[in-house]
Amino acid sequence: MASGRERRAAADTFTARMKKLVHRVRTGVRKSAVDYFRGDGSDWVALAGLMLMIPLIAAFSMFDEVWFAPALLVLPIVAGGLLLRPASLLALYAAAATALIVESVKLGPYTEGPARVTPGTVLVVAACGFFGLLIAQFRSRVGVPWRRGGTMLFDLRERIRVQSKLPQLPAGWHREMALRPAGGQSFSGDFVVAARTNGGRTLEVVLTDVSGKGMDAGSRALLLSGAFGGLLGSLPPHAFLPAANGYLLRQDWDEGFATSIHLVLDLDSGDYELFSAGHPPGLQLSAGTGRWEEKASEGPLLGVYDGAQFDPVKGSLRPGDVLMLFTDGLVETSDRDIVEGIDRLTGEADRYVSGGFHGAAWHLIEAVAKDVNDDRALLLICREGSTTPR
Numbered sequence: 001m002a003s004g005r006e007r008r009a010a011a012d013t014f015t016a017r018m019k020k021l022v023h024r025v026r027t028g029v030r031k032s033a034v035d036y037f038r039g040d041g042s043d044w045v046a047l048a049g050l051m052l053m054i055p056l057i058a059a060f061s062m063f064d065e066v067w068f069a070p071a072l073l074v075l076p077i078v079a080g081g082l083l084l085r086p087a088s089l090l091a092l093y094a095a096a097a098t099a100l101i102v103e104s105v106k107l108g109p110y111t112e113g114p115a116r117v118t119p120g121t122v123l124v125v126a127a128c129g130f131f132g133l134l135i136a137q138f139r140s141r142v143g144v145p146w147r148r149g150g151t152m153l154f155d156l157r158e159r160i161r162v163q164s165k166l167p168q169l170p171a172g173w174h175r176e177m178a179l180r181p182a183g184g185q186s187f188s189g190d191f192v193v194a195a196r197t198n199g200g201r202t203l204e205v206v207l208t209d210v211s212g213k214g215m216d217a218g219s220r221a222l223l224l225s226g227a228f229g230g231l232l233g234s235l236p237p238h239a240f241l242p243a244a245n246g247y248l249l250r251q252d253w254d255e256g257f258a259t260s261i262h263l264v265l266d267l268d269s270g271d272y273e274l275f276s277a278g279h280p281p282g283l284q285l286s287a288g289t290g291r292w293e294e295k296a297s298e299g300p301l302l303g304v305y306d307g308a309q310f311d312p313v314k315g316s317l318r319p320g321d322v323l324m325l326f327t328d329g330l331v332e333t334s335d336r337d338i339v340e341g342i343d344r345l346t347g348e349a350d351r352y353v354s355g356g357f358h359g360a361a362w363h364l365i366e367a368v369a370k371d372v373n374d375d376r377a378l379l380l381i382c383r384e385g386s387t388t389p390r
């Protein structure tokens with residue numbers, strides 16, 4: 001009992017209480033900083049800092065109006081337009097207007113010197129405040145503070161990239177994918193969802209091309225990739241594209257169609273089925289003949305009409321064979337039809353037959369459609385020969 005009282009007394013000393021207080025303050029500050037960065041916290045810290053800047057700028061302007069012109073008040077106003085909510089921004093503007101009035105009185109009429117509060121200075125400060133208020137109101141309506149806006153777009157891009165990651169395959173198989181958005185943007189209307197189903201024995205891959213390109217199609221690609229990823233493996237292979245078609249129809253988008261190709265590959269035997277929804281055909285390289293063969297299946301575009309049927313084409317990948325799936329941006333342009341594009345793609349792919357297709361997907365896009373202003377995606381599935389190094 002005595003030892004317990006001693007421990008409690010030691011824990012209740014001044015030093016211990018101060019350590020607890022410092023820990024609580026540090027935790028609270030860290031939580032407030034995280035909430036502020038995410039856009040969930042109050043903007044009082046930013047408001048207090050900007051409100052302190054205004055009298056400092058006014059004091060410096062009255063001390064040396066040549067180096068510290070009254071127009072410097074636009075700096076906290078511009079920063080406030082990015083940092084503050086509309087209500088806080090109005091308080092900042094009131095402080096800036098008061099500072100201009102004080103400067104005007106202390107510095108004298110603008111006709112007596114160049115570094116005075118001129119009508120032009122008032123106009124510039126007012127214009128910056130007006131546009132800052134418009135930006136703040138727009139952010140408030142959208143619900144995305146500037147501190148979170150850039151990271152939100154980054155998160156969306158990374159989520160699409162993670163959802164497009166292909167699963168690991170057993171020994172004897174190689175897979176890779178390359179995707180190039182239109183115009184060098186970060187968002188693409190092409191995406192892949194993939195999963196190993198049937199106890200890991202089957203690889204299912206869906207390559208989809210959403211209507212539109214680049215950032216215009218990025219939001220729809222994100223929504224569809226999440227929905228398709230949920231459907232993949234939850235339904236029998238023959239039911240996937242009908243379910244995806246129904247999902248697009250329910251969205252009722254003005255430009256809501258998409259093309260898609262669904263690969264169902266048995267990793268033990270190499271047998272596969274290809275289901276297509278208005279997508280360019282797959283290409284299979286036969287190691288025995290060294291020739292590329294088109295694998296085209298029948299099916300309409302996704303999101304066009306209800307009750308669509310999707311009939312598969314069957315094939316088999318033997319050791320050394322390669323299956324190539326791609327979107328139309330890789331092989332079709334305004335001055336080149338799809339047949340010519342496929343011929344060019346297979347011609348470039350022949351360069352990799354002898355050395356293997358490791359790292360070939362990105363280089364094929366570079367060689368065939370580097371400067372095309374359209375989203376491009378290429379997927380390679382290779383069944384390696386017994387003597388081919390992994």
